[in-house]
Amino acid sequence: xxxxxxxxxxxxxxxxxxxxxxxxxxxxxxxxxxxxxxxxxxxxxxxxxxxxxxxxxxxxxxxxxxxxxxxxxxxxxxxxxxxxxxxxxxxxxxxxxxxxxxxxxxxxxxxxxxxxxxxxxxxxxxxxxxxxxxxxxxxxxxxxxxxxxxxxxxxxxxxxxxxxxxxxxxxxxxxxxxxxxxxxxxxxxxxxxxxxxxxxxxx
DNA sequence: ATGACGATTTACT
DNA sequence: GTAAATCGTCATA
Numbered sequence: 001x002x003x004x005x006x007x008x009x010x011x012x013x014x015x016x017x018x019x020x021x022x023x024x025x026x027x028x029x030x031x032x033x034x035x036x037x038x039x040x041x042x043x044x045x046x047x048x049x050x051x052x053x054x055x056x057x058x059x060x061x062x063x064x065x066x067x068x069x070x071x072x073x074x075x076x077x078x079x080x081x082x083x084x085x086x087x088x089x090x091x092x093x094x095x096x097x098x099x100x101x102x103x104x105x106x107x108x109x110x111x112x113x114x115x116x117x118x119x120x121x122x123x124x125x126x127x128x129x130x131x132x133x134x135x136x137x138x139x140x141x142x143x144x145x146x147x148x149x150x151x152x153x154x155x156x157x158x159x160x161x162x163x164x165x166x167x168x169x170x171x172x173x174x175x176x177x178x179x180x181x182x183x184x185x186x187x188x189x190x191x192x193x194x195x196x197x198x199x200x201x202x203x
Numbered sequence: 204a205t206g207a208c209g210a211t212t213t214a215c216t
Numbered sequence: 217g218t219a220a221a222t223c224g225t226c227a228t229a
Binding site: 044046053054055078080081082083084086088101103121131132133134176177178179181182 | 208209210211212213
C-alpha cells in the first residue's frame with residue numbers, strides 16, 4: 001500500500017524537507033481521474049523573511065504569496081515571466097513562510113499525457129519535467145491549485161516511496177538557480193538533487 | 204496610474 | 217552564448 005506523509009513530515013525546516021522530498025513521488029490526479037506522477041529529483045529550500053531570494057523576503061505578505069504563510073503541507077503555486085507556473089510545498093507551520101520549490105521530477109506515470117500537456121516541443125522524456133515550470137505544465141499545475149492542502153488533497157499530493165532520506169553521498173548540493181538578485185543569499189547551498197539523475201535540470 | 208521585473212523556457216545566431 | 221516571449225504583481229507616485 002502506498003503511504004502518504006502526514007502533516008509532521010512537512011512541518012520541518014525547509015532544508016530538511018527539501019532533502020527528505022528527494023526520491024519521493026509527486027502525484028497529480030486530473031479531473032478525469034488520470035494519474036500523473038514522477039519521482040522528485042531536484043528541490044530548493046526557501047528560508048522565509050530573512051532569505052532575500054524568497055518571495056517572503058523582508059516579511060513581504062501579499063495576495064500572491066499568502067499560501068506560503070500557511071501551515072506546512074500546503075501548495076504554493078505562483079505565476080511568473082508572464083507564462084510559467086512553479087510549485088512549492090510549504091514547510092514549517094503557519095506564520096513561518098518557508099517552502100521547498102520542486103525543480104525537477106523523473107516521470108513514472110502518465111508520460112503520454114504529460115507529453116500532450118507539454119506540446120510537440122518535447123522529443124525526449126528527460127525534457128518532460130526537468131525544470132520547475134516544465135513539470136507544472138506537464139502535470140497541469142496552475143494557480144488553481146495554489147493553497148491546496150497536500151496532506152488531504154486527492155488531486156495533488158506526495159507518496160512516500162522511501163522511508164530513509166537519500167544518503168548524503170548520493171545527494172548533490174549547490175546554489176539555487178535564477179536568484180542572482182539576492183546578493184549573498186544567491187550563493188548559499190540550498191539546492192539539492194539526486195546525484196547522477198539525468199532528469200535533474202542542474203548538474 | 205504607471206513602470207520595472209521576474210524562484211523560466213525556448214529558439215536562434 | 218544571447219535574446220525574445222509575455223503579463224501578473226508590486227512598489228512608487
